[in-house]
Amino acid sequence: MILIDSHAHLDSPEYDRDRPAMLGRARRAGVEIIINPGVDLASSHKAIELSAQEKGIYAAVGVHPHDAAKLDTEASAELRRLANQPRVVAIGEIGLDFYRNLAPCGKQREAFERQLALAAELRLPVIIHQRAAQDDMMAMLRSWVAGARTTPTGYHPSGVLHCFSGDMAMAEEAIDLGFYLGIGGPVTFTLRCASGTGKNARSLPAIVRKAPLERLLLETDSPYLAPHPHRGKRNEPAYLALIVQSVALLQDKTPEEVAAATTANGQSFFNLADGVVK
């Protein structure tokens, strides 16, 4: 079973003490490819450095909505320079987070729009973070896709809604627009408490059950969101197999089928050369 962890913050200081051991556990668990998204310029730099040092690691560069206010003209120029580095396979993570609201909404929209435009210009996919901003998010994605499709370059704008937390309508529209759903640790919590009272506790399994397998990407979002039975502890890519199990149950497929399909999805989404792990 070869797996792709489409979202893990390997550059996080939480791994400074044992990063090689953590990456060894990932490989032994079959996680041969890991995408490390940046959340600001410093972590984007670190993601690129790691990707150059370790086989199977690729970088995404971007400024998270929490840091949107920092994306001034100078930072944008630096981001563009980083995005042109080899082994950068996406722009992310970028998006809108009106739940924590660590940056003013207007700044978040501006930074998101600027980075969507950069992705289209460089013909890269985007890794999207969304919380409590579903309507604004979909409106911005709709217009980005419409705009990018009219360019004569033949670019197909695409993105992954990482750690998908929207409702069924959002999932359906995202899939129609050509987007992927990123499924992580929370899918393992909801299965264990099917009678859960939260909205997500009921809707995420239903969404994963109904979504076409060819539009799912798997992720850990390490070091956050550890799957059951590690919930609340530090997460790591080796735990991706637990997410495969839950998705397999919901999709009524074998774990091997889910692994093969989502690995193929990741390879085409991130445009990784013919399945060769470099």
Ligand SMILES: [Zn+2]
């Ligand atoms: Zn996120």
Ligand SMILES: [Zn+2]
């Ligand atoms: Zn993340």
